[in-house]
Amino acid sequence: MIKIPFNKPYLHGRELVYIAQAVASGKISGDGIFTKKCHAFFEGRYGFSKALMTTSCTDALEMSALLLNIREGDEVIVPSFTFVSSANAFALRGAKLVFTDSEANNPNIDAEQLEALITPRTRAIVVVHYAGVACDMDRINAIADRYGVIVIEDAAQAIDSFYKGRPLGSIGAMSAFSFHETKNVISGEGGLLAINQPQYANRAEIIREKGTNRSSFFRGEVDKYGWVDIGSSFLPSDIVSAYLFAQLETLDEIQARRKAIWQRYWDRLAPVLPEFDVHLPFLPEFATNNAHMFYLVCRDLAQRTKLIAALKAQGIHAVFHYLSLHDSPYFQRKHDGRPLPNSDRFSNCLVRLPMFYELGDSDVDYVCNSILSHLSAS
Known part of the structure; x- marks a missing residue:
């Protein structure tokens, strides 16, 4: 029986009030x-040139592909250790997808590998701010600018996190956010496309x-409307936005x-886990932590498998994450x-611990005690 779930959607209280207001409107x-x-x-707090709510982060990424006119023969560089939507869009x-490895000390894209992967057909680099921790954006943008390549931020996990004082999602040409129920602020399903280069806004x-x-x-800018380009229905219901806005008020x-x-x-955990060859998240000096996720990196797949099973036996739902897309x-x-060894290592060794607003201090202590008890007995 699960005592501590991996995630629990948070309801502050105004969500249902705003949903009722949306219906009454x-x-x-x-x-x-x-x-x-x-x-x-979003435009006011983070300075996005244009913010557009979407039905999901997946849809926001698919919109970015349409905006860039990506087509057959183009190449797009994507990290292998990410959710399938980052590539599928x-x-x-x-x-043609060109997968790149993670850094050795965290799952973000390894900027050192990028230049060697760029060809005359490369159109875009997709960066994923894993666990809300920033990729090295200055370095990545410098490479992209040198070759005329567009940078897209997959900021699904990165709301209210920063790189050298700049909000994540505001640095690439455009970015995609998620409000899935596992994220910091939620609407059940939902996403956002942030446009940072005004030429894409209209x-x-x-x-x-x-x-x-x-x-x-x-807006009264034209006297009639018609079909002027390709597109799809990426708008969420205002009920979705009503739920999200209540969350944003309490961000x-x-x-x-x-x-x-x-x-x-x-x-x-930090003072103890290294003796068991288990590592904690790495935070670069240029990045802030938005506490989207707390994860451990085990020594190998066997150690992770046993740890997850031991926690499950104690009623704790801990989970692994992505499988390498390549x-x-x-x-x-x-x-x-x-070979993309770092991506494979995180696929095999990373485990995510329960993380949600209503997780109590005693719950955290119970998870930590269970981890340390298992590792000590192993």
Whole structure:
């Protein structure tokens, strides 16, 4: 029986009030009052040139591929240790995926490998800020600028995290966020496309509105709207945005609690785990920690498997994470054969501990005690 789940969606209280207000407004389709409030929040707090709510982070990434006119023959560089959406958005447009390895000390993309992977066909580099910890964006952008390549931030896990004082999601040409129920702030499902280069903003609205200039029509900029480009229906219901906006109003409170939980894990485990050859998250000096995730990196697959089983026996749901995409059933025959050992190591060795707003201090202590008890007895 699970005593401590891996995740528990957080309900602050205003979510249901705002959902009722959205229903009472008579408009619960896309771009209602709460969707506009969410847009204003992100543009105001993080300085995005244009923020557009989407039905998922996956859809935001797919919009970015459409905005860049990715097509067959183009190449897109993607980390192997990531969720499939980071790659699928570009595979859907016919791009050749070029997978790159993680860094040795954290799962983020290894910037040292990028330049050797760029060819005349490279159109974009997708960076994933794993666990909300920033990739080395100055270094990555310098390489991209040298070759005329666009940088897209997969910031699914990175809300309210920063790189050298700059909000993650504001540094690449565009970025994608997730509000899935496992994220810091949630709407069940939901995402956001942030546009940081204004030349993409108008077309992003069109793509999001099924290829029509409907948004311009509702602002009174045109007297009728029609089909002007390719696109799809990427708008979430205003009910989704109503739930999210209540979460955004309490973002600082949520972040403070998550950071306290993260720090308690660190304080309990950091002094002891190295003797068992188990490593804790690495935070570069240029990055902040948004406490999206607390993970351990075990010595090997066998040690991780036993740890997860031992925690399960104590009623604790700890989980592994991504399987290397370059070695996936879909892609392994398409991969160019380069070994990506760090990605494989994180696939085999990384384990995520329970992390959610309502996780109590006693719960954290119980998880830590269970980990240390198991490792000591192994």
